[in-house]
Amino acid sequence: MSEIREWAVSFIASVRSVFQGREETVEKVLVALLCRGHVLIEDMPGVGKTMLARAVASSVGGKFSQLQCTPDLLPADVLGVSIYNQARGDFEFREGPIMTNVLLVDEISRATPRTQSALLEAMAEGQVSVEGRSMPLPDPFLLIATESPVESEGTFPLPEVQKDRFFLSLRLGYPDRGAELAIMLQQRRLETPLSLVRPVAGMAELVEMQRQVLTVHVSPLLRRYILGLVTATRLDARLALGVSPRGSLALYKGAQALAAIRGRNYAVPEDVRDIALPVLLKRMIVKEDASSQGMTEEAIVKELLEKVAVPPMDTVAG
């Protein structure tokens, strides 16, 4: 796992050379990449969501496409469409922007539910079906969707059950003073800062690392802990919907990836606790009455992390 560790350090350094946010944010995106999952970034405009996605794509060295969602965006605009070629006399399939390694879907909530479904189905299946023909998506494939919480007019917010399909969701927040100053200084050059980002891995290397992450050992004690956390969400009276088995699987894989990034071939409770919030955040629904009292998903997850015992630390504590 030391190779993954070294690669992770280079990847994070490469992304952070242009994205002035927190290191933990980039680490979480890397976890999603290694787990073959997808990322939902929900935050205010102008905090660097697009910059982050572009930097990740540049660092991975794969093909990158960006999709700006608008209400008139059709599924064919995303997946691809057959166009009649007059010279040849037949239909020619033109691939959509989804046929790429890293796809940035900006403002996913502005696309219609039909287009959102097409995207999410492709995410889940790993392939697209157009006119009866199935085409596999490139491997690896990472979808980074962004959503702004402030604009609600003319948008179609993703339902919570659809957000469950994303491996993890992140909130970037405003950068601190030092980071914001660095952003200003970056703009003194004519060329975009992204032009300085070089790939730190090839696609074949990334696929191999994704395979190695699956071999990270998760002990029965840790599996019990993951189930304990997830079960606690299902039994919590403040939640209308607890975390699904897809969520527990995401937590399991996320812990494996985080352990590999940290150079270990076994996961530890800290890996689970560090990835719990972004993985579980969008997989729960708070009840109306709890929500009106100011209770949020984030607060509940943090509370559960303080309440659920970590085996065998509960035995140690006595």
Add this chain to the structure above:
Amino acid sequence: MYEQRLGTLRSLVHPALAILLPFTFLQAFDAVVRLGIFSGLLPPAPTGFLFVVFLMGASRTAIANFLSRERVSGLFPRLREAILTLAAALVLLTFLSARPFHGDFNPLQYDMIWPMLLCASQWLFTLSVQARLRPRELFLSLLSGKAGHALKNAARDAGGEAGEAHEGLGKLSTLAVVLELFVILPYIGLQAALVIQGFSPPAMGVTARVLLYAVAGVAFLVIMNGFKEEQLHLLEGIAHDPHQAIRRSAGPLAGICSLFLVALLLPGRSALLPLSALARFLNWLAHLIPPAQPIEAPQIARQPGNETGAGIFNGSQFGLPEVHESPLLGQILHIVGIILAVAVAAGILFFIVRPLFSRDARRSARRLHPLRRAVRNVRLILRFLAHLPRAISAWMRTPGKSLSAIPRAIIDGLRESIAERRRAASGGDRTRRAARSRAVHEFRRLARWGRKGGIALTGTEGPMEYARLLAAHAPEKASALSQAALLFEELVYADAPAERGERALSRIVDGIVR
């Protein structure tokens, strides 16, 4: 921590260490081997062959940095590199031997064997030293650009890497000491044998080459200790201070230089400053003070052919008066001189040999038991041969797959079988459960100690999280707490934990709670 310093370490300091330690050892080892009984068997090497040996080390470091940048790793690239560089070295040595200029282009000559062995050794040693220094580079890269509190937290988060780096530095220190013994002890033994047999002593060039490695080895140990100390400071959030490093190094370097001078001054068949000259000097000093009775120059055993005691520093040359010499004072001076020389030699030997008896060295020595290593290597080769037909048949069954799938399949198979072997060696579930319960017992002791200090374990925090809470209140034990948490995690959550890890955990907890 500055990126510039990390760049200097990666591109200059570490490669220099990786080249110079093996090179100084090999050139001294070559001198000692030629001095000994092998001198008759070894033909003279081509002029300048040591330069080729040095180039082997330099090329290894340059290619290693290149491969690291290109993210190329594994056995086959290194094997290819070794074959190509050794072939280049053979060609270079052949030209240095001047035989091609006489029409003989055959590189496979008897006098090429020893220089090629030295070249291969240089390559292997450089590879090994660099591999041991890589964890340190990784650890420092994680701290780059951080300072103060952020540095401290980052250093503690990188506790695993810190441990690996520390282990690597310990192994290098042990290597330097072992190589010193491989050179100095045979040299002393051979010199004594030559003197006893009545042969002429070795030329100054041989002694100089041995002393060069002795000095280089000691300097290397000083540098390794400096690295370890720097690491401890980083764990406390104290960044590297180059001026302090220079101040700290100046003392040991001055000591090494003075030791070098003492070594040159030691009496011998043709010593620069024999003890008799020292005695004459003391006599001259005593002459300035009116003596109660005449004093006598010490009775130094005269070398055959030198009965008059004439040496480089002959007293009569400086107009020193002849004095009546007291046998008692002379004997006392003689004994004091010998005691001083023995004490200095013992001190040097103790300083060199001491790391061999450290806990790290003992653990390494147990793991490096020759028979166990030999059996392990044979098993690895047999497993490789067992996986080869399976990998080839799998490749043949899958059309369109590239040839590189074969070595990949072999490596995967080896990894799985090694992991299985480790699981079996750890005795399966029952042994693991026993190790886990012992680890829990030790961590419970730590929790009791923490509770006394006001930091109770609630059972909802992870081991490392709890260790950080304790470290915040007892910063002087931060490093030990981090190690204890890491070891506990490995014993409880890993698939194949370290052998006897619970003993190591017990020792660390003992150190914390007492």
